Amino acid sequence: MSIVLVINSGSSSFKYQLVDVDAGRALAAGLVERIGQAEGVARHTVSFHGPGVAATKAEYTRELPIPDHTTGFGIMLQAFAEHGPSLREAAPVAVGHRVVQGGSRFVEPTLITAEVESLVEELAPLAPLHNPGGLEGIRAARAAFPDLPHVAVFDTAFHQTMPPAAYTYALDREVAQRHRIRKYGFHGTSHAFVSAAAAAFLGRPVEELRQIVAHLGNGASVTAVDGGRSVDTSMGLTPLQGLVMGTRTGDIDPSVLLVLAERDGLTPAQLDELLNKRSGLLGLAGASDMRDIDARRRAGDEAATLAFDVYIHRLRAYLGAYLAQLGGADVISFTAGVGENSAVVRAAAVETLGFAGVRLDAARNEARGHGIRVISTDDSPVTVLVVPTNEELEIARQTLGLTRG
Incomplete structure (x- = not known):
């Protein structure tokens, strides 16, 4: 049953x-x-x-x-x-x-x-x-x-606990209200599953933990989770905002769209295709898969090297921002296709976070494994985990929980 x-x-x-x-x-x-x-x-x-x-x-x-x-x-x-x-x-x-x-x-x-x-x-x-x-x-x-x-x-439900300061854009209030423009966030089912799984793995109540979850796949987002509640996340009104992704720009100066519309006559549909389907890693290096980017980077390809560096730069920026919003972190978890499988991305992402108590164990990070695993050192004040996500199981759990009453 x-x-x-x-x-x-x-x-x-x-x-x-x-x-x-x-x-x-x-x-x-x-x-x-x-x-x-x-x-x-x-x-x-x-x-x-x-x-x-x-x-x-x-x-x-x-x-x-x-x-x-x-x-x-x-x-x-x-x-x-x-x-x-x-x-x-x-x-x-x-x-x-x-x-x-x-x-x-x-x-x-x-x-x-x-x-x-x-x-x-x-x-x-x-x-x-x-x-x-x-x-x-x-x-x-x-x-x-x-x-x-x-x-x-x-997908957006987990992020409805964000405070107004996190989800409100500094846009004309009447315009924003008329069109319901605000940050909604996405990947919420994955972030909910991973933050709960990390707490269970560590044997600690989720309510006690300050967590940062990095869901890194073709689509990617980072969420700050305080006591099991989302308090900020990188995606916004749509899944376009935030990190550099496989084919999406992530954060970009909105004036870029005005320039392209004025100079190249691009329509909203053409701009949407450019930002969502022809940008990100694909736009920078001609490949959307991080495995291809990393292989080409190691072979000395300049475009792939720049794409990787831009990707990591943006990821570090969000990790740092959420460390500040949470006042530090107890756990940082990596999940989804890139997060679970790319040791080089994980290592580069946390390389500069020693000031916040992040100490990665290189051997643990490089080792292949199944299930949840620790990749930080035993004396690291911040525990760094790889947590395989399972959005389908989380959806099934929530569905069963509602129907069972």
């Missing part, structure tokens, strides 16, 4: 996991993509676990037309029926949905009703690349599982 189906839906794809919350693991996962294109792709992976047996996986792939999300959900159900696990034997008790933008209205997991659907649609202008796709997934899932409760878990 602890199985939850987790859905993460975009405009042309959706990911899913069937999660056993009590066991803390996924029974199956999948990706349905290229929805609406001539040829779509559906992948379904089944995980096998047993006493004394190493976990194994089997993957099944199909290529076929997938005209819409409803068709995609039918294909997902067929994959469960043909390859398992059986949704009769491993029956989900609820469906949890990742929704990117919840505005200031949604501060906790919310049971999805027609009114909630309408409000998510109303918030679409704040997340035009994410909320419409999420809404399509919600509607298709509710049609596929009409008898189950569906719960929305919002």
Whole structure:
């Protein structure tokens, strides 16, 4: 009775996991993509676990037309029926949905009703690349599982504890209020999971800890967590603000947009594409993957070296800012694809933080490992951790917590 189906839906794809919350693991996962294109792709992976047996996986792939999300959900159900696990034997008790933008209205997991659907649609202008796709997934899932409760878990919810000084932009107040312009923050599900997991790993109440969580993936953000509550985060009104990312600029002087609009005649749509899809590491060095950037940097490539240096410079700036906001830190955690796997990024990020009590153990940092691990020295006043994130498990936990009451 602890199985939850987790859905993460975009405009042309959706990911899913069937999660056993009590066991803390996924029974199956999948990706349905290229929805609406001539040829779509559906992948379904089944995980096998047993006493004394190493976990194994089997993957099944199909290529076929997938005209819409409803068709995609039918294909997902067929994959469960043909390859398992059986949704009769491993029956989900609820469906949890990742929704990117919840505005200031949604501060906790919310049971999805027609009114909630309408409000998510109303918030679409704040997340035009994410909320419409999420809404399509919600509607298709509710049609596929009409008898189950569906719960929305919002990326922005964890950050609704930020104080006004942190989320308010110094913009004309009337304009900001009219358009609901403020910092919302994203990756909240990951930051919530990692900060709680770090506290549990250390055997300390989360309420006692000052934490900084660096979620470093293709999208990246840093959050200051005080006593389990987000008090500041690097992403803003949209996921564009903050760190240098795979294809996004992060922080940039807004006047740059005015200059480009005036001199090159770029439209808002063209500016959006430039800032979100053609910038960041890709714009600086022609590659968005940190592994490629690091390999080229080590080979002496100047563009890759500059991209890496800009990336680290911005990351250090946010770590330093949040050390100041928190008055120091007890824990710094690295998570997501780059944070969990790039020793060179972690080392460079904290290299200048000795003044704040950060002492990295080089051997621990370089060692490969699974699960949560300490990479700081035993005598470091600040504990530095690598914490694998699991947003799907966190969504499943929050969904189950709400439906169980």
